[in-house]
Amino acid sequence: MSLPAPVDLAPLHTLGLRASADRLLTLTSIEQWPGIHAQLTFPLHILGGGSNLVPSERVAGTVLKVELKGRQLLGEDEYAWYVAAAAGENWHDFVQWTLAQGWPGLENLSLIPGTVGAAPIQNIGAYGVELKDRFHALSAMNLADGHSCIFTPEQCSFAYRDSVFKQGEVDRWLITEVLFRLPKAWQPMLDYGDLRQQLAGQTPTPQVVAEAVIRTRQSKLPDPAQLGNAGSFFHNPRVDAAQADALRARFAGLPCYPQPDGTVKLAAGWLIEQAGWKGRSLGPVGMYEKQALVLVNHGGATASDVAALMAAVKADVLARFGVALQAEPQWW
Numbered sequence: 076m077s078l079p080a081p082v083d084l085a086p087l088h089t090l091g092l093r094a095s096a097d098r099l100l101t102l103t104s105i106e107q108w109p110g111i112h113a114q115l116t117f118p119l120h121i122l123g124g125g126s127n128l129v130p131s132e133r134v135a136g137t138v139l140k141v142e143l144k145g146r147q148l149l150g151e152d153e154y155a156w157y158v159a160a161a162a163g164e165n166w167h168d169f170v171q172w173t174l175a176q177g178w179p180g181l182e183n184l185s186l187i188p189g190t191v192g193a194a195p196i197q198n199i200g201a202y203g204v205e206l207k208d209r210f211h212a213l214s215a216m217n218l219a220d221g222h223s224c225i226f227t228p229e230q231c232s233f234a235y236r237d238s239v240f241k242q243g244e245v246d247r248w249l250i251t252e253v254l255f256r257l258p259k260a261w262q263p264m265l266d267y268g269d270l271r272q273q274l275a276g277q278t279p280t281p282q283v284v285a286e287a288v289i290r291t292r293q294s295k296l297p298d299p300a301q302l303g304n305a306g307s308f309f310h311n312p313r314v315d316a317a318q319a320d321a322l323r324a325r326f327a328g329l330p331c332y333p334q335p336d337g338t339v340k341l342a343a344g345w346l347i348e349q350a351g352w353k354g355r356s357l358g359p360v361g362m363y364e365k366q367a368l369v370l371v372n373h374g375g376a377t378a379s380d381v382a383a384l385m386a387a388v389k390a391d392v393l394a395r396f397g398v399a400l401q402a403e404p405q406w407w
C-alpha cells in the first residue's frame with residue numbers, strides 16, 4: 076500500500092509557513108458530508124481561511140477545508156435585518172456585500188482576513204466592535220453524528236477573542252452558517268481614536284467608516300499576500316487593578332484599558348515594543364516593524380521558528396513587566 080502524497084499547506088494559511096498535510100478534503104455542500112466522513116483519517120483539522128493558524132511541518136490526519144458558499148437576507152423586522160452567510164464565504168467580501176446592500180453594522184470589521192465560519196470561533200473584533208455585537212445565531216454540524224444544531228449567543232459563550240468553540244467544544248463542531256442581526260438604527264462606532272481623527276468634520280456613512288477602517292488597517296498591518304502573518308499574534312493581557320497601578324507607576328505611557336469587571340487590559344504591542352522586539356527578527360521570523368503585536372514570516376519559516384520567537388518574546392515581556400502573554404493562533 077502506498078502512502079498518499081503530502082499536500083502543501085503553505086498557500087492555504089496566511090503565515091505561509093513550510094508545512095504539509097497527510098490529506099486534504101474539501102467540503103462544498105453539506106450533502107457531501109457522509110462521503111467525506113467515510114474518508115476521514117484522524118486527527119481532523121477544520122480549515123477556513125487559515126488566517127489564525129500555525130501548522131507544523133507535517134500535519135497528521137485530515138485537513139478539511141470548508142468551502143460552503145451562499146449569503147442572503149433571511150428576513151427583517153422593524154428593528155433589524157437578519158443576514159445569513161455560509162461558513163466558507165470570505166469575511167471581508169461578505170462585509171462589503173452587506174454594506175452595498177444597505178445593511179450596515181459590520182463596517183468596523185472590514186478587511187479582517189479569514190472566513191465567515193471562523194469569525195465566531197475567536198469572536199473577531201476591531202475598532203470597538205466584536206462579532207458578538209452583531210451576532211444572532213449559528214448552525215453547526217456535530218462531527219460525531221452529522222446532526223446540525225442551532226447555537227444562540229448564550230450558547231456560544233463569547234468573550235474577548237474567545238467562544239465555546241475554542242474551549243470545551245473544540246473539534247466537536249463544524250460551523251456551517253452564521254446569522255447576523257444588523258440593527259436598522261445605525262450609529263457610527265468611532266470610539267477608536269484613529270477613526271475619530273480621520274473622520275473629524277465628515278459625515279460618517281457606513282461606507283465612509285469602512286474606508287477609514289481599511290486605511291487604518293493597511294497603514295499598520297501587513298498584507299498576508301505580501302508578508303506572511305496571522306494578525307495579532309498575542310492577546311492583549313488582562314491584569315488586576317493593583318498590578319496595573321504598580322506598572323503605571325514604573326512605566327510612563329503604559330496604555331491601560333479598564334474593563335467592566337474591574338480588571339485592566341494592557342496593550343501587548345506596547346509591551347513587546349518596550350521589550351525591544353518591534354522590527355526585530357529571530358531567524359526567518361520577526362515582530363513587524365509597524366505593529367509589534369504581529370509576527371511575520373520573512374520567508375521559509377516553519378512552526379519551530381515561530382515557537383522559538385514566541386518563547387523569546389514571552390520570556391522578555393515576563394522578565395520586564397511580570398506579565399504572561401498568551402498566543403492567539405491555533406497550533407496544529
Ligand code: EPU
Nearest residue numbers: 201202203306307309310311330342344345348366367368
Ligand atoms: N502599540 C505600541 N507599539 C506597537 C503596537 C501598539 O506602542 O508596536 C500601542 C499603540 O500605540 C496603542 C496600543 O498599543 O496605544 C494598542 O495598539 P492598537 O490600537 O494598534 O491595537 P492592538 O491592541 O495592538 C487590537 C486587536 C487588533 C485590532 C486592533 C484595533 C487584539 C489582540 N488585537 O490590537 O486585532 O485590529 O486592536 O481594534 O486584540 C487581530 O486580532 O488580528 C487584530 C489585528
